[in-house]
Amino acid sequence: MSLKDKLLSSYIAFEDHLEEDSPIHDIRNEAIKVFEAEGFPTKKLEAWKYTSLNSLLKENYSIFPKQDHSLEFKQVKKYFLHDVDTYKVVFVDGVYSSFLSETTHDKIDVCLLSAALNKPKYKPVIEAYFNKAAKQDSLSSLNTAFAKEGAYVFIPNHKEVEKPIEIINFSTGNEAAIMLQPRNLIVVGENSHVQIIERHQSLSGNAVFTNSVTEIFAEKRAYVDYYKIQNDNTNASLIDNTNIWQEQESNCRVHTFSFGGKLTRNNLNFYQKGERCDSTLKGITILEDKQHVDHNTLVHHIEPNCESHQDYKGIFGDASTGVFNGKVVVEKEAQKTDAFQQNNNILIHDKATINAKPQLEIFADDVKCSHGCTIGQLDEEALFYMRSRGIAKKEARALLMYAFANNVLESVKIPELKVRINKLIANKIGVRLGFEL
Amino acid sequence: MLKIKDLHASVEDKDILNGVSLNVNAGEVHAIMGPNGSGKSTLAAVIAGKEEFVVEKGEIFLDDQDISEMDPEERAHKGIFLSFQYPVEIPGVTVTNFIKTAINETRKAKGLEEMPASDMLKKIKAKADMLDIDRKFLSRSLNEGFSGGEKKRNEIFQMAMMEPKLAILDETDSGLDIDALKVVANGVNKFRNKDNAVIVITHYQRLLDYIVPDFVHVLMDGKIVKSGDKELAYKLEEKGYDWIKEEVKA
Ligand SMILES: Nc1ncnc2c1ncn2[C@@H]1O[C@H](COP(=O)(O)OP(=O)(O)O)[C@@H](O)[C@H]1O
Numbered sequence A: 001m002s003l004k005d006k007l008l009s010s011y012i013a014f015e016d017h018l019e020e021d022s023p024i025h026d027i028r029n030e031a032i033k034v035f036e037a038e039g040f041p042t043k044k045l046e047a048w049k050y051t052s053l054n055s056l057l058k059e060n061y062s063i064f065p066k067q068d069h070s071l072e073f074k075q076v077k078k079y080f081l082h083d084v085d086t087y088k089v090v091f092v093d094g095v096y097s098s099f100l101s102e103t104t105h106d107k108i109d110v111c112l113l114s115a116a117l118n119k120p121k122y123k124p125v126i127e128a129y130f131n132k133a134a135k136q137d138s139l140s141s142l143n144t145a146f147a148k149e150g151a152y153v154f155i156p157n158h159k160e161v162e163k164p165i166e167i168i169n170f171s172t173g174n175e176a177a178i179m180l181q182p183r184n185l186i187v188v189g190e191n192s193h194v195q196i197i198e199r200h201q202s203l204s205g206n207a208v209f210t211n212s213v214t215e216i217f218a219e220k221r222a223y224v225d226y227y228k229i230q231n232d233n234t235n236a237s238l239i240d241n242t243n244i245w246q247e248q249e250s251n252c253r254v255h256t257f258s259f260g261g262k263l264t265r266n267n268l269n270f271y272q273k274g275e276r277c278d279s280t281l282k283g284i285t286i287l288e289d290k291q292h293v294d295h296n297t298l299v300h301h302i303e304p305n306c307e308s309h310q311d312y313k314g315i316f317g318d319a320s321t322g323v324f325n326g327k328v329v330v331e332k333e334a335q336k337t338d339a340f341q342q343n344n345n346i347l348i349h350d351k352a353t354i355n356a357k358p359q360l361e362i363f364a365d366d367v368k369c370s371h372g373c374t375i376g377q378l379d380e381e382a383l384f385y386m387r388s389r390g391i392a393k394k395e396a397r398a399l400l401m402y403a404f405a406n407n408v409l410e411s412v413k414i415p416e417l418k419v420r421i422n423k424l425i426a427n428k429i430g431v432r433l434g435f436e437l
Numbered sequence B: 001m002l003k004i005k006d007l008h009a010s011v012e013d014k015d016i017l018n019g020v021s022l023n024v025n026a027g028e029v030h031a032i033m034g035p036n037g038s039g040k041s042t043l044a045a046v047i048a049g050k051e052e053f054v055v056e057k058g059e060i061f062l063d064d065q066d067i068s069e070m071d072p073e074e075r076a077h078k079g080i081f082l083s084f085q086y087p088v089e090i091p092g093v094t095v096t097n098f099i100k101t102a103i104n105e106t107r108k109a110k111g112l113e114e115m116p117a118s119d120m121l122k123k124i125k126a127k128a129d130m131l132d133i134d135r136k137f138l139s140r141s142l143n144e145g146f147s148g149g150e151k152k153r154n155e156i157f158q159m160a161m162m163e164p165k166l167a168i169l170d171e172t173d174s175g176l177d178i179d180a181l182k183v184v185a186n187g188v189n190k191f192r193n194k195d196n197a198v199i200v201i202t203h204y205q206r207l208l209d210y211i212v213p214d215f216v217h218v219l220m221d222g223k224i225v226k227s228g229d230k231e232l233a234y235k236l237e238e239k240g241y242d243w244i245k246e247e248v249k250a
């Protein structure tokens, strides 16, 4: 049975278990129809030209974990931040782990989507926001159909959330192959601030296929800082669909650090629904072996006087492949838009490839839009310069790569996270750091 | 200290050095002058080990050890330092972090411990002060957006930090105004002692008023065609190179 068929028949069983009066009952039923009609995307689609899901679809995934697998904290300690206190929403094989989590209902809600879907008091929020920002494409729809668990974050107006929130999805490998579909809903009220770190982490070499959807709503003057750490095992693949709705003068920033995994596709969509919004999309991708990362970004400038800043850096070793497909749409009404996009890549080996395609669709006439894309090798002259100062070739190469990627980190606002990412980069590149940049 | 014998080098099948011989002893300053394109920078780069250049023939000895097959970093560890005519910009690595890495990598190669951080800081401060380098400058990305003069001063700062045996200064004076020239020359003179040596590559006699050479060599078409004392530099300044060409032909 194909994965698609398996999902469709699982859906029937799944829906049977759910309560009829679920606020999203109809949404689910519509969504599964979209998936049924469209199926998994293929390379025939323009947006999937360079990313094939074929190798993932062959596995026999279990769709619902059979049991609740508990983990000891010490097994997974290293995946959390240490020096700062955080809220934690943790899932193990798709099931909420209260033991590893630290949620709150004290003035803000940092808890579970399952609770929000089932308890009447959350119904107005669910009705107002759920599935309003998500795309209605086949993969997002698949997630919507099966949506039942994930992080639910609701920050009322005028709240500065002092602790970062960590959302972590572990998979244990207790199943030979597992498909996970986390669904996160994040609503940040007017003038409120929040920092979120998201991570998907497989703890075994077994196949994991995650199809995740996150919806983020930033109300007026809200400030959202979101960090994605993608450093998963080599048999774990991720399709991440993150959709951000921004109201007037809100500021949203997403940093994506892609160092691991087998195949990663980041669909990152920003919609500027009010004036003077600011959107930042930054990424560092460092790949080796046959890893594949595809960044598919969209910034939709709908209202006037907004800004967007995109800066993606990629370093591709061995036979790894990268895709950067950055689309910026500036609507006719969106005058005085300032949209900046930069994508720089270094190919370290002959077999590595990058497909980069900026797409600008500009319908307003008074705008500032710039984009730049470079694909290159390490600078030989710089290497000789460093070597002539006693820095060995390997170190010099590493230091150059490190320096190339590093400026993206300047905007990381959580110091411990910055140090952690710094170390991940140093590790990945093989540079022995005698200092901190 | 440095013995070069009948050195021939080429790049992309083009012969650039055509039999250079040069002896530099400890405690000496040698100036190499010559018209543009005569091969001065190539000679410096070949001594420093740039792989682009192919040594076709000849020998390069440092302290009786043949270094012509060594990697650039190995030569640096043995005490060769090249101040670049065109220092390379390295965004993302600060001046301080670069020099720390260079020094500690060199110490590591020699089997020494890393330099204690406090010693490193003291040394950086002393050398920066000597060269009139502002503290803020040290936390900027290496050479990125530096003026020509700042780049050269920074090269001499690195030389002062690394304390090489043999320093080759390739047109360190170009881009410097007279005050900066004096500061840089002073830095070089403070560095000099009886155990090290300096090769100064320059177009102008001017620098040699401050860094006084023991020998002056004229490089033309990849060959040293004339050597003399500092008077030769004055003569070149005054008369240009044509008279030497005539002499060589004759
Ligand atoms: N990388 C290179 N590729 C090809 N030709 C080169 C290269 N480097 C130098 N040359 C040539 O070698 C000759 C000597 O150059 P150079 O050593 O820079 O001279 P100088 O420093 O005396 O001005 C010039 O004709 C120059 O064009």
Ligand SMILES: [Mg+2]
Pocket: B040, B041, B042, B085, B171
């Ligand atoms: Mg030159």
